Amino acid sequence: MRDVVVVGGGPAGSRAAALLARGHDVLVLEEHGESGVPVQCAGLVTDDVVKLSGVDPDIITTLFGAEVVFPDGSALTVRSKVPKARTIDRRQMDSRMADAAMAAGAEYSYRERYVSHSTQGGVRVRTDIGEHGCRLLVGADGHTSAVSRSLGNTPREYIRGMQADVAMRMEDQELFRVRLGSENAPGFFTWEIPCGDYTRVGLCTSWSAGPPVDHLRRLLRRIGAEDRVIAMHSGKIPLGGIGRTVSDRCMLVGDAACQVKPVSGGGLYPGLTAAGILADVVDAALREDDLSERRLSRYAKGCDHAFGKELSRGYMLRRMLLRMDDGDLDAAGAYASREDVRSILDGIEIDRPSDVIGSLVRHPRAALAALPILMRCIF
Numbered sequence: 001m002r003d004v005v006v007v008g009g010g011p012a013g014s015r016a017a018a019l020l021a022r023g024h025d026v027l028v029l030e031e032h033g034e035s036g037v038p039v040q041c042a043g044l045v046t047d048d049v050v051k052l053s054g055v056d057p058d059i060i061t062t063l064f065g066a067e068v069v070f071p072d073g074s075a076l077t078v079r080s081k082v083p084k085a086r087t088i089d090r091r092q093m094d095s096r097m098a099d100a101a102m103a104a105g106a107e108y109s110y111r112e113r114y115v116s117h118s119t120q121g122g123v124r125v126r127t128d129i130g131e132h133g134c135r136l137l138v139g140a141d142g143h144t145s146a147v148s149r150s151l152g153n154t155p156r157e158y159i160r161g162m163q164a165d166v167a168m169r170m171e172d173q174e175l176f177r178v179r180l181g182s183e184n185a186p187g188f189f190t191w192e193i194p195c196g197d198y199t200r201v202g203l204c205t206s207w208s209a210g211p212p213v214d215h216l217r218r219l220l221r222r223i224g225a226e227d228r229v230i231a232m233h234s235g236k237i238p239l240g241g242i243g244r245t246v247s248d249r250c251m252l253v254g255d256a257a258c259q260v261k262p263v264s265g266g267g268l269y270p271g272l273t274a275a276g277i278l279a280d281v282v283d284a285a286l287r288e289d290d291l292s293e294r295r296l297s298r299y300a301k302g303c304d305h306a307f308g309k310e311l312s313r314g315y316m317l318r319r320m321l322l323r324m325d326d327g328d329l330d331a332a333g334a335y336a337s338r339e340d341v342r343s344i345l346d347g348i349e350i351d352r353p354s355d356v357i358g359s360l361v362r363h364p365r366a367a368l369a370a371l372p373i374l375m376r377c378i379f
């Protein structure tokens with residue numbers, strides 16, 4: 001019997017596997033023929049994410065800020081003196097992370113799909129080609145997680161994303177562009193990310209807005225990139241949390257656990273942070289031979305401590321943003337262009353965007369000016 005079976009060879013699964021394989025017998029089941037395909041990511045990460053991945057993905061570009069375009073066409077540039085984000089190739093990062101887990105001793109079974117499991121004394125994992133016995137099951141199977149569904153979970157909300165790599169060079173390689181508004185991306189935003197000779201152009205939309213393909217086509221037309229598409233990717237992002245991330249002999253991590261920042265849709269930072277917490281809790285629980293929900297719930301507490309507040313504040317912020325119509329977004333743009341507010345925005349950390357609220361509160365004049373906008377989107 002294996003110690004741990006991990007379902008999913010994406011970043012969260014591979015990071016958990018790499019850390020656990022140092023002292024335990026770990027098998028990773030991945031339904032695709034390799035890790036990192038199909039790509040469902042803009043590849044925009046902070047240095048913390050690169051560090052947490054445990055590997056060295058090639059850096060394509062280094063970004064110092066963003067240009068935000070509001071529905072009325074006005075633009076605000078937020079630029080820092082220090083790097084804010086890097087662009088990477090997710091396929092390469094995922095593949096390197098799987099290699100690192102294998103080098104640490106984890107075994108990968110590609111083209112094997114988890115179907116169901118039962119827990120009685122141990123775990124019986126059924127797949128499309130056979131069965132495996134293990135002491136603990138980790139669901140790192142992403143936004144479609146069948147393991148999460150088996151625990152009775154459904155994320156509060158999904159958004160849909162679609163992205164095209166286009167053969168077009170952005171003039172400024174240090175800034176990415178974000179467009180807001182119902183015409184551009186209802187319920188979320190668009191992105192144009194410089195990657196040297198090509199640009200990643202994409203967007204996410206609220207579920208209720210339907211498939212985002214027409215919005216992406218319109219955006220590509222607007223920037224003159226309709227005939228320059230090299231590759232297309234699409235995916236879903238779960239937001240707002242799920243019921244539970246642990247049960248007896250079973251744990252969830254990454255998108256499967258809905259560990260995603262609600263304002264940006266970034267899942268790598270919380271997912272990789274959680275993988276580290278999971279590995280510590282599981283290592284001790286395996287040694288003590290106590291894999292009860294009660295013992296494993298230290299993982300849920302650890303995650304809550306590490307990023308729970310950021311995710312719940314972020315979801316509150318998302319609910320507020322959803323109440324804003326295009327006129328409110330334009331008013332927010334005018335407010336954000338004020339000198340005193342811009343200096344606060346320059347300091348935003350991408351992995352902790354909700355800190356900006358705390359910073360605003362510490363600047364009463366700036367906060368006071370935001371009151372009319374806040375009133376409109378809260379009430």
Ligand SMILES: Cc1cc2nc3c(=O)[nH]c(=O)nc-3n(C[C@H](O)[C@H](O)[C@H](O)COP(=O)(O)OP(=O)(O)OC[C@H]3O[C@@H](n4cnc5c(N)ncnc54)[C@H](O)[C@@H]3O)c2cc1C
Pocket residue numbers: 007008009010011012013029030031032035036037040041042043044045112113114115140141142143144145146161162163202234235236237253254255256260265266267268269271
């Ligand atoms: C359009 C888009 C852009 C994004 N951009 C960013 C970004 O720039 N920065 C960022 O931080 N985040 C971004 N995200 C989110 C990020 O991609 C995810 O949060 C991240 O991939 C989650 O990692 P994971 O390991 O939990 O899941 P995944 O990467 O989804 O990995 C899950 C793995 O499980 C496998 N699997 C699923 N079901 C089974 C099964 N039954 N049996 C076996 N294997 C299975 C899948 O094949 C997959 O390899 C973006 C998402 C989308 C959709």
